[in-house]
Amino acid sequence: AQSVAQPEDQVNVAEGNPLTVKCTYSVSGNPYLFWYVQYPNRGLQFLLKYITGDNLVKGSYGFEAEFNKSQTSFHLKKPSALVSDSALYFCAVRDPAVHNKFYFGSGTKLNVKP
Amino acid sequence: NAGVTQTPKFQVLKTGQSMTLQCAQDMNHEYMSWYRQDPGMGLRLIHYSVGAGITDQGEVPNGYNVSRSTTEDFPLRLLSAAPSQTSVYFCASSYPGPGANVLTFGAGSRLTVL
Numbered sequence: 586a587q588s589v590a591q592p593e594d595q596v597n598v599a600e601g602n603p604l605t606v607k608c609t610y611s612v613s614g615n616p617y618l619f620w621y622v623q624y625p626n627r628g629l630q631f632l633l634k635y636i637t638g639d640n641l642v643k644g645s646y647g648f649e650a651e652f653n654k655s656q657t658s659f660h661l662k663k664p665s666a667l668v669s670d671s672a673l674y675f676c677a678v679r680d681p682a683v684h685n686k687f688y689f690g691s692g693t694k695l696n697v698k699p
Numbered sequence: 700n701a702g703v704t705q706t707p708k709f710q711v712l713k714t715g716q717s718m719t720l721q722c723a724q725d726m727n728h729e730y731m732s733w734y735r736q737d738p739g740m741g742l743r744l745i746h747y748s749v750g751a752g753i754t755d756q757g758e759v760p761n762g763y764n765v766s767r768s769t770t771e772d773f774p775l776r777l778l779s780a781a782p783s784q785t786s787v788y789f790c791a792s793s794y795p796g797p798g799a800n801v802l803t804f805g806a807g808s809r810l811t812v813l
Binding site: 594626634677685686690 | 703730731732734739740741742743744747748749755757758789791793795800801802803804805806807
């Protein structure tokens, strides 16, 4: 079975500091990994994805994610956090066999304080 | 370009009532799906469709029905609402292109069952 885990319910960081939101995955086959962001009372928005290739993936709004196969991790990072980055972040993995099935983590609330 | 449109945005039901959550997309996406979002549990897949006339069950299908008579529409039916179905529901669509399909989400429908 496919799954993702986000071990932190909440991450607090000061504006201007680097941020990391953690995600680990379990998948049978090649991993297709995603990060989505949800602002209050909104739907989820795509940030970035990993399919194959470079282990460092760059996405929207200055975010990037590092794929680590040996640690089965796909952590979301940003060098310098903004207050406007405060939101709920979800990691997701696609089912290798059924391309319209995705498994989401429980979400991590990012709080960026001025 | 409206993207994915969900109606209604809010709904309150009594136990045992039925209703339909509507979802429409104007991007000609073949894939559509329904998720529910509950605190601490992330998003869980209810039903999904890979094209008109084709639907299948996700992780939590009990109590929900779907149909896909057109590419654009993918309604979710609750036949006899239960308090356990109180949740925020998201419809998503994507196209099966190379490089993994990115989900486009609607704004969500908040359902309360009393």
